[in-house]
Amino acid sequence: MSYQSNQHDSDDGQRNRRLYNPYQDLNLPTQTLYKLPTSPEYLFQEESIAQRRSWGENLTYYTGIGYLSGAVLGGGKGAIEGVRAFEAGDTMKLRVNRVLNAGGLSGRMFGNRAGVIGLLYAGMESGMVAVRDVDDVFNSVAAGLGTGALFKAASGVRSAALAGAIGGVAVGIAVAGKQALKRYVPI
Numbered sequence: 157m158s159y160q161s162n163q164h165d166s167d168d169g170q171r172n173r174r175l176y177n178p179y180q181d182l183n184l185p186t187q188t189l190y191k192l193p194t195s196p197e198y199l200f201q202e203e204s205i206a207q208r209r210s211w212g213e214n215l216t217y218y219t220g221i222g223y224l225s226g227a228v229l230g231g232g233k234g235a236i237e238g239v240r241a242f243e244a245g246d247t248m249k250l251r252v253n254r255v256l257n258a259g260g261l262s263g264r265m266f267g268n269r270a271g272v273i274g275l276l277y278a279g280m281e282s283g284m285v286a287v288r289d290v291d292d293v294f295n296s297v298a299a300g301l302g303t304g305a306l307f308k309a310a311s312g313v314r315s316a317a318l319a320g321a322i323g324g325v326a327v328g329i330a331v332a333g334k335q336a337l338k339r340y341v342p343i
Contacts, residue, residue: 208291211282215275222274223267230266234259277303277327293331300327 198204209217238258242251281299285291304323305316 208285211278211286214282215278218274218278219271220274223271226270227263227267231259231263233266234262237262273303273307276306280306293328296331297324297328300324 196204208214235255235258238255241254241258246254277299280302281295284295284299288295301320301324303320305320307323308315308319311319
């Protein structure tokens with residue numbers, strides 16, 4: 157025996173159901189009744205003034221984003237290399253193994269490199285903010301320049317200078333793009 161509901165049964169359920177509002181006699185909105193805040197709350201007043209992440213949050217964020225994006229891009233590049241390495245007599249198991257091994261190898265290498273770059277950048281940017289006591293675009297561009305130079309310092313002066321210039325330009329483009337998005341793209 158199966159239960160079949162019809163429209164008449166659901167209407168009776170809605171009519172017999174009473175929605176209780178304990179404050180219906182007061183005719184006050186809940187916001188006024190409870191005095192709920194609408195702005196974020198901070199433990200200390202200094203926290204409300206700062207509009208940026210702390211150095212520890214910055215370090216974790218940039219390192220994590222760098223490692224994750226590098227691992228994904230490197231894994232994709234390695235998977236493509238693994239597919240290109242297929243040979244005519246390979247079994248499916250061997251082909252899958254080639255793709256996974258190549259993807260894992262490239263993903264680890266790219267992820268580690270990008271994570272170190274994120275770590276260096278976060279440290280330099282937070283250091284610049286602490287030393288200058290100003291949070292502006294110059295800190296970001298100088299941190300990008302320093303990160304590129306420090307990352308390639310072991311390769312020689314010319315490589316370090318070129319990598320520093322690339323890092324500074326890349327961060328400058330990223331900051332300008334972020335400002336353009338804030339200004340011209342409504343959220």
